[in-house]
Amino acid sequence: MYTLIIKDAFSSAHFLNGHDGKCRELHGHTWKIEIRVVHDQLDRIGMVADFSYLKRELTALINDLDHRCLNDLVVFKTTNPTSENIAQYIFDEYMKKVAPLRVSQVRVWESDSASVIYRP
Numbered sequence: 001m002y003t004l005i006i007k008d009a010f011s012s013a014h015f016l017n018g019h020d021g022k023c024r025e026l027h028g029h030t031w032k033i034e035i036r037v038v039h040d041q042l043d044r045i046g047m048v049a050d051f052s053y054l055k056r057e058l059t060a061l062i063n064d065l066d067h068r069c070l071n072d073l074v075v076f077k078t079t080n081p082t083s084e085n086i087a088q089y090i091f092d093e094y095m096k097k098v099a100p101l102r103v104s105q106v107r108v109w110e111s112d113s114a115s116v117i118y119r120p
Helices: 051-063 083-098
Strands: 002-014 027-039 102-111 114-118
Touching: 002 051, 027 051, 027 083, 051 083, 083 102, 083 114
Parallel strands: none
Antiparallel strands: 002 027, 027 102, 102 114
């Protein structure tokens, strides 16, 4: 089994409805994203996938999140844009883009010392 890892980042704002602390107020993060793609076979030239393809698809996905208030996006109208929900959203959308490759996990950092990993 091969695991390919790509990383990117985007900046956005959000607030968490129902939160008892400061996160209920509008604030921002520079979110760091790490995606792991797995596959058990190599193509005819010895690659699982071209890193430039994987990075391009991730960049296209997070461009829709970059410099936005995440609460304004349709996907987060009824769901808080927590790190956990952002990780699941990125996982689900990225899987659609790179199928038949399989995404094994998405890691989202909201700061240098706090991150979440989503795996189904």
